[in-house]
Amino acid sequence: VKLLLCDIGNTSYHILDYCVAYKREVGIFNPASITEKIYYISVNGAVSERVATLENWVDVAQYVDMSKYYETMGIDRICAVEAVRSAVIVDAGSAITVDVVRDEKFEGGFIFPGVEAMEQTYKNISPALDYSFNFDLDLDIMPKNSQDAISYGFLKTLYSEVMSHNLPVILTGGNAVELQKVFKNATVDEKLIFDGMKQIIKKAQLC
């Protein structure tokens, strides 16, 4: 089945046009420029209001069985969870959401700051901590310089928690490829959220 899908985040529209994925900036892109039927999810309040007025934009959220999740959980996280059987899903965007699914049961999840947010945090604490993260860091060695000390603080703490669940790790989101340098055995799946949207659409027999 051919589907036009859109995952609307805080900064961009992520569109899957049958098999081609592309991004358009929130604030520049006009959703009314799409006239075909398009299934979407949105965590962006302003854009949600706008596309709700367009008849061809169908909100996938209304077809989710919410009893498995919690009320304020982002619909993007829910879609990712719907796409997997057993995994820790690490979705690295402006925030890094980590969700644990075991035997198709959602166990819960947590939120960690994204790469950019965390670099900004260190910089705000002290100009002496104004570095980009070193993703090539060896996490088995305790750091002995400032750049590695903040890189390790960001990456090893996240890594230690994620690996403690003893499940395969799936990386998605804008910083997935960078994080794979640390999560060496993880799979990168840029279309995980779209896969979950398709599952939900299929279950709801919308196509």
Place this chain on the structure above:
Amino acid sequence: VKLLLCDIGNTSYHILDYCVAYKREVGIFNPASITEKIYYISVNGAVSERVATLENWVDVAQYVDMSKYYETMGIDRICAVEAVRSAVIVDAGSAITVDVVRDEKFEGGFIFPGVEAMEQTYKNISPALDYSFNFDLDLDIMPKNSQDAISYGFLKTLYSEVMSHNLPVILTGGNAVELQKVFKNATVDEKLIFDGMKQIIKKAQLC
């Protein structure tokens, strides 16, 4: 030996007047108001310049064997390390520094954002993440609400890394007592940095 000690941070002078510890705000407190000999350390560039002009203020940093450490490592962290034999030291202030000492050897350390900085980070990512952390969270259960999801993201990631070293944990700094709710077997030692300063002063035979 009776000593007057001062640990100067980004926001306050932390003074140990023989056995009474107290804090004075940077920007309000006048260091020239102390006329006795006082041994200090400082991570605050502006205050460092000011006290350097005062003859009775003695910088402890000059007596440290720096070969064990790295150049940009904060003198407060070095003093804490000098105070212990084998431990993970978690100093929770505007940043949380974590340093690993095994058999009096400094193995290295990392830097994590402090409580306030991290709450601000989540808030900046999204107004939906504007919560205070829940320190009473059960870290054995994956969160299913937003406040717990960010609290777990901050606390469990730090906890997992710190505990992986299999060493006693010592908490110090302004948020030590809050963190003890999570690090249940940890010792809180508010005077750890002063203990390290005393060790350095003793080794240097200054008194």
